[in-house]
Amino acid sequence: MMSPCSSQNPLLLQVNTRVELTRLSLQLGRAATLDDIADQQIASWQNDGYQWVWLLGVWQTGEASRQVSRTHPYWQQEYQQTLADLTEQDIDGSCFAIADYQVHSKQGGTAALARLRNRLAQHGLKLMLDFVPNHVALDHPWVTQSDNMVIKATEQQLRDQPENYCRLHDGQIIAYGRDPHLPGWPDTAQLDYSQPALQQAMTETLIAIAKQCDGLRCDMAMLQLPEVFARTWGLTMAPFWQQAIERVKSNSADFVFMAEVYWDMEWQLLQLGFDYAYDKRLYDRLLTIEPEAIRDHLNADLNYQQGLVRFIENHDEVRVSRQLSIEQHQAAALIALTAPGCRLIHQGQQLGYRVRITPHLIRGPNELTEPSLSEFYQQLLACLKQPVFHNGDWHLCDCTPAWPENYSSNRIITMSWSNNEQLFLIVVNYAPDASQGYLQGPFIDNQTEHLQFNDLLSEARYLRDRGELQDKGLYLDLPAWHCHLFEVTGTLASR
Known part of the structure; x- marks a missing residue:
């Protein structure tokens, strides 16, 4: 039975699926799948008061992008800082370099996800998954088997910007996925939204994966705004998000879209149909200790605030327990998790974990729990179960x-x-x-x-x-x- 407060100001738990399944595999002495996430664990999430569970990283990855992850020098340093006993098997490729929007075979495939979703629903929990609109893995079929799906480049561009382009085995030169402020991600290929065929294919992909979950967190969603795409690639694209969201919601009106968005573009994405958008501004002000600016931010129109995702940690950020003292952490969490909007807790945040796990790894270190933080979150989550904090x-x-x-x-x-x-x-x-x-x-x-x-x-x-x-x-x-x-x-x- 669904919680009576599940649709308003919900509480969302982000789970690193691959790391969780690796932990279960070591515990069980065999390869674990989504079927091995125990009903007891799901009941614990329900008892903590969550209404949503976001499973990060369930889609199929590929060998080409995996090899980039295993050989990239800068990333190697990060892996070794994360795991003192690092092995090559721990590096399975970024979960954002998607080779196919099918549930990973190692996780049990589509059927295992469907069973898990059903078990979550029996406990009143909704399922959120990832959609990565900007790019695909180097071995996605669209890269080598389809024309005009990814951005192609010239020999001159490759010579001038080797950090943004690469030559594939078949000789074609393609662009890495990127945003306009950073070098390319070398395990990905940039999708070409100036092509109507690509937009149609991505919309059909959205419709297909929306049948497998209750909501999607859309990675770097502002990169598919026409003005951002033009600034990055010098190409003109037709608007994408509004028509794509409308297509999905025409089949399921209650489906939820969450935008990862930066550069003060939250309102723009919400106007295009997103139900929620990341509140990076509140995160930054909490981390830089700006109380007056925090008050100003919380003074915004309530309808706008209810569309924001409040967080003090996620998989992209340095763990909050490494950045703030215990007392600061508690104060920041209390503000973020009692403000209106969607409240996001990153798995391990409530235990005081300090090591960020890069999305290229499928295993994390063993960490000790910080008892005072654990007790604080238990008390806070118990309070947030009160319907008044939602409706x-x-x-x-x-x-x-x-x-x-x-x-x-x-x-x-x-x-x-x-x-x-x-x-x-x-x-x-x-x-x-x-x-x-x-x-x-x-x-x-x-x-x-x-x-x-x-x-x-x-x-x-x-x-x-x-x-x-x-x-x-x-x-x-x-x-x-x-x-x-x-x-x-x-x-x-x-x-």
Whole structure:
């Protein structure tokens, strides 16, 4: 049975499928497939309050791109930093260099995915997979068996930009997949969106894989905007996303599209039909400790914010536990995961893992759990299971100075979630030293003399006079990085 709050402000878990199956293979003493993801594990995801599971890396990869991954000098350094006991078998090629949009044979194929999707659904969980619109693997059939599907290049371009082009065994010169700001990815071939045949083929691919899942995370989705494609390749393309999304949703109106998007193009992608877009701006401001900019960002139109994906970590980023202290990590997570929108947790984030696993590897290191972070996430996830955090009313609250010329209240992030019966207040001092201020509601509307503030992340309990709250607000004096998630209730008890 589906969760009643699954369609609003959902909680999404990102799972590195190949790494997870390698872990299970070592545990079972044989090659594991998607069928070996236990019902107990799925029930645990449900119990943690997730509504979506994103399985990263289920599609078929190929030998040509795998060999590039195994021989690229720069990538080799990264592999060795990740795994002290690295073997060649650990390097299976990037899961973003897709040779065929068929479930990888090593994972059990299409039938195993269908069975897993059914088991997820029985636990109220929806399945998200990847779509990589920009490029394909070097051994994808479109590279050598089809005309005009990938961008071709000249001898002069190859001489001038060997980092962006390559010669294949059959002599043709093709472009590597890339974005306009980076060198090409040498295990991929760039798709040519100026060709109507390519756009039609990619739309048909989308329709086919949409039948196997409930949503797609679309990699680097802004690269298929006509103006970006023209800037990168000097070619004119017809718009792609709106018609492709409409085709898919004409068959399944509830299908969800999530855009990985940068360069402040979130709104543009949402207008083209995407349900969610990465909120890289919030991520950057959380990591660079900009509380006033965070408040400004959270002051945007609520309809826009509900289309953003909030995260402090994903497979592309350095692990947050390597970048922030435990206290900073907790404060950042509380802001990101209680803001409106889709809340993304990267597998291992909640355990304090510190090693980023490149998508070229299918095995990760054994890491120790950070107990205080694990406990924090358990408490936070338990709170987020409350329906009010999904279908309640959200507000960014004001925090006024505690006394003249004390501007530290600008560093306090305060939010509320409420419905007719419940009120929760999120309070975060996102600063390296103490901050003070008065939180200006909202407070529950009844005739009790006092309000009880119970912190669901600690043992803290506070009783405050209603008249004082209405007159001045809730006084806050918060140490560095200190945060609360208050459940507010009325009481007739005297102070």
